[in-house]
Amino acid sequence: MRKNIVAGNWKMNTTLQEGVALANEIKEALNGVETKCDVVIATPFTHLVSVVAAVEGTSIGVGAENCADKTEGAFTGEVSAKMVASTGAQYVILGHSERRAYYHETPEVLKEKVLLALENNLTPIFCVGEVLAEREAGEHFNVVAAQVKESLFNLTADEFSKIVIAYEPVWAIGTGKTATADQAQEIHAFIRQTIAEKYGNEVADNTSILYGGSCKPSNAGELFAKPDVDGGLIGGAALKADSFLGIITAF
Numbered sequence: 001m002r003k004n005i006v007a008g009n010w011k012m013n014t015t016l017q018e019g020v021a022l023a024n025e026i027k028e029a030l031n032g033v034e035t036k037c038d039v040v041i042a043t044p045f046t047h048l049v050s051v052v053a054a055v056e057g058t059s060i061g062v063g064a065e066n067c068a069d070k071t072e073g074a075f076t077g078e079v080s081a082k083m084v085a086s087t088g089a090q091y092v093i094l095g096h097s098e099r100r101a102y103y104h105e106t107p108e109v110l111k112e113k114v115l116l117a118l119e120n121n122l123t124p125i126f127c128v129g130e131v132l133a134e135r136e137a138g139e140h141f142n143v144v145a146a147q148v149k150e151s152l153f154n155l156t157a158d159e160f161s162k163i164v165i166a167y168e169p170v171w172a173i174g175t176g177k178t179a180t181a182d183q184a185q186e187i188h189a190f191i192r193q194t195i196a197e198k199y200g201n202e203v204a205d206n207t208s209i210l211y212g213g214s215c216k217p218s219n220a221g222e223l224f225a226k227p228d229v230d231g232g233l234i235g236g237a238a239l240k241a242d243s244f245l246g247i248i249t250a251f
């Protein structure tokens, strides 16, 4: 059966020292707490080695927020999936709307990144989601289905079964506006149905689909209670141990 997951996305926040202190706070906050979900923290590349060391011996997973679409070589400033894996990290966020919008990541580029992540035994947390104009035009189902199909439907069923999806309506990210639990359920069920049509019910039922977009302790319980919402990808509220813990314990 699929896993519940709460993953923090730190984005471009915290110095190395602040990040390690935050990881330690999260570790301490979780000490002795029985969680009903896996916990992941995704950090800037510079923090990975130290955060992996900070959470060693716990069940907290660590991830990067991106990786390159190339294996190695003359790509100044890029960080490969193999490099990410070599830090001890186990996850990588791919296709975040900020990467798509500000760094022009295309479905084709994301397809390469997903393959390289899988080749290096990283679990991709693959983000999809519509912008406000698309939702208002009733296009959100088409947009999200296309994002899933264009970057992931080249995978074998075995490869696809290693993917975690995060549905993140762009209009809800960092805006304080959350999708209602019913809106989240509706589109999560649609994503699962889209996966089932390609890979069958078993793969679809085993795929964790997280919600992201202004998730906080006060709304996480209602979102996570929905049958197709398997946890959250958390931005702002993951930068404070107490609010992150409040979301983790909302199951």
Ligand code: PEP
Pocket (backbone or CB within 6 Å): 009, 168, 172, 173, 174, 175, 176, 212, 213, 214, 215, 233, 234, 235, 236, 237
């Ligand atoms: C995100 O960027 O993945 C996110 C969900 O951000 P926030 O929780 O701040 O809306």
